[in-house]
Amino acid sequence: MIVMKFGGTSVEDAKAIERAAAIVKGRQAQKPVVVVSAMAKVTDQLLAMARAAGAGDRKTALKLCRALQERHYNTAGELLGTALFTQFHSDLGVDFEALDELLRGIAAVGELTPRTTDHVAAFGEMLSSKIVTAAFSAHGIESALVDSRDCIVTDNSHTRAAPLFEETNEQLRTNLQPLLDKDRVPVMGGFIGSTKAGITTTIGRGGSDLSAAIVGAGLGAERIEIWTDVDGMMTTDPHLCPEARRIKVISFDEAAELAYFGAKVLHPATVLPAVQKNIPVYVLNSRNPSCEGTRITARAPHCRNTFKALAVKKRITIVDVAAPRRLLMHGFLKSIFEAFDRHRVPVDVVSTSEVSVSLTTDSNESIPALAADLAKLADVKYEGRKAIVCLVGENLRETPGIAARVFGELADVKIRMISQGASEINLTFVIEEDAVPEVVRRLHKTFFSDLDADVFA
Numbered sequence: 001m002i003v004m005k006f007g008g009t010s011v012e013d014a015k016a017i018e019r020a021a022a023i024v025k026g027r028q029a030q031k032p033v034v035v036v037s038a039m040a041k042v043t044d045q046l047l048a049m050a051r052a053a054g055a056g057d058r059k060t061a062l063k064l065c066r067a068l069q070e071r072h073y074n075t076a077g078e079l080l081g082t083a084l085f086t087q088f089h090s091d092l093g094v095d096f097e098a099l100d101e102l103l104r105g106i107a108a109v110g111e112l113t114p115r116t117t118d119h120v121a122a123f124g125e126m127l128s129s130k131i132v133t134a135a136f137s138a139h140g141i142e143s144a145l146v147d148s149r150d151c152i153v154t155d156n157s158h159t160r161a162a163p164l165f166e167e168t169n170e171q172l173r174t175n176l177q178p179l180l181d182k183d184r185v186p187v188m189g190g191f192i193g194s195t196k197a198g199i200t201t202t203i204g205r206g207g208s209d210l211s212a213a214i215v216g217a218g219l220g221a222e223r224i225e226i227w228t229d230v231d232g233m234m235t236t237d238p239h240l241c242p243e244a245r246r247i248k249v250i251s252f253d254e255a256a257e258l259a260y261f262g263a264k265v266l267h268p269a270t271v272l273p274a275v276q277k278n279i280p281v282y283v284l285n286s287r288n289p290s291c292e293g294t295r296i297t298a299r300a301p302h303c304r305n306t307f308k309a310l311a312v313k314k315r316i317t318i319v320d321v322a323a324p325r326r327l328l329m330h331g332f333l334k335s336i337f338e339a340f341d342r343h344r345v346p347v348d349v350v351s352t353s354e355v356s357v358s359l360t361t362d363s364n365e366s367i368p369a370l371a372a373d374l375a376k377l378a379d380v381k382y383e384g385r386k387a388i389v390c391l392v393g394e395n396l397r398e399t400p401g402i403a404a405r406v407f408g409e410l411a412d413v414k415i416r417m418i419s420q421g422a423s424e425i426n427l428t429f430v431i432e433e434d435a436v437p438e439v440v441r442r443l444h445k446t447f448f449s450d451l452d453a454d455v456f457a
């Protein structure tokens with residue numbers, strides 16, 4: 001069997017869902033399990049209505065909800081035609097009634113907890129999976145809707161819950177294998193799961209890729225396909241740099257570094273379940289399905305170029321923590337990291353000196369509270385509007401003088417932090433966000449112009 005995951009843009013409207021149906025139809029003999037994201041932008045909209053309701057603004061929340069309802073009804077109507085849609089209408093109606101009621105409840109209490117946030121966010125994938133299943137059936141694919149909350153079992157860290165693999169694998173086998181045995185195509189929403197007690201959870205933004213990898217690993221898939229809106233993993237974000245080229249093959253390690261440092265084409269955690277089972281992952285374009293995309297494998301072939309790709313992560317804040325000398329003691333770093341952990345603020349890049357530590361994070365909303373907490377230990381400053389730039393390539397390990405070439409190229413750019421070595425395959429630094437377009441353009445021109453034809457398209 002194989003897993004085929006379609007991202008938000010690949011199910012964004014009726015045309016996109018029809019393209020997905022055609023792609024799945026062509027692979028039916030390989031026994032696909034289909035994992036879908038919410039339609040493009042829907043998760044953002046759901047979170048916006050949850051926040052509005054949480055702030056007591058019932059009117060805005062319900063207005064957003066009605067717009068969402070209209071979009072889903074229109075898409076389903078277009079896909080199914082009048083007769084089928086009339087039957088299907090009430091299926092979606094149940095969800096929108098529940099969402100409406102939930103938003104009214106949140107607005108009445110005027111409080112939005114992470115647990116309730118998950119309840120609201122989960123509607124995106126619940127709705128898209130229902131529509132996609134109905135559309136597949138209308139296109140002659142024998143499909144079956146599977147509720148992901150019956151399959152993906154997680155802990156209870158709401159909004160970024162961690163999967164419990166043992167329980168999940170058992171549920172996957174029980175719920176999906178019988179369908180595959182009957183040649184049915186199971187369709188499930190990514191991103192959502194539930195706790196052992198059955199409470200709805202979500203596994204973090206962009207998490208449908210991870211859902212696909214969990215399903216693939218759990219059922220021992222031959223491969224996992226991540227269908228998106230670009231030709232594969234590229235040398236850099238093609239929306240940032242039109243000269244970006246497709247990477248034909250990349251290693252799990254390289255792909256993981258890129259994803260971690262901002263290449264959102266793949267969720268950072270996705271490759272782990274795949275690596276453990278050595279299942280190849282492909283990134284493919286649902287608008288250009290004949291393109292070979294990118295194959296992510298345990299070991300990539302030899303490559304002439306030092307770097308495979310350049311990732312950028314914007315909206316980063318640098319937090320500087322300086323210990324007054326008298327306080328400098330054993331355990332200083334530990335207490336800093338504990339504070340980050342308490343506030344659930346993830347750290348990306350770290351650099352330290354004897355008396356101070358600089359850390360970066362993308363979790364901007366939580367920083368004021370974190371800084372107030374850290375101020376009890378040390379002097380704290382923070383500054384937003386930064387970006388992490390990360391060059392990745394396994395050849396970095398063996399190539400001397402690389403840092404000199406990179407920073408020589410950027411001699412006039414203000415570099416705030418530098419990190420190399422943690423994984424030996426990335427060179428990472430922090431710059432002002434405004435400098436990103438120029439820095440990407442220059443680095444791409446220097447390091448990605450003359451490319452090895454075996455590895456790049």
Ligand code: ADP
Nearest residue numbers: 007008009228232233234236237239263264265
């Ligand atoms: P999906 O909805 O399919 O999950 P995402 O928006 O999460 O899609 O990811 C696809 C986007 O990732 C692309 O449209 C592209 O702008 C961005 N991206 C960033 N870095 C890269 C890269 N190195 N290669 C390809 N795409 C990239």
Ligand code: ASP
Nearest residue numbers: 037043191205206207208
């Ligand atoms: N719909 C979720 C999000 O937008 C998960 C995903 O698309 O991967 O974050």
Ligand code: MG
Nearest residue numbers: 007206264265
């Ligand atoms: Mg994504």
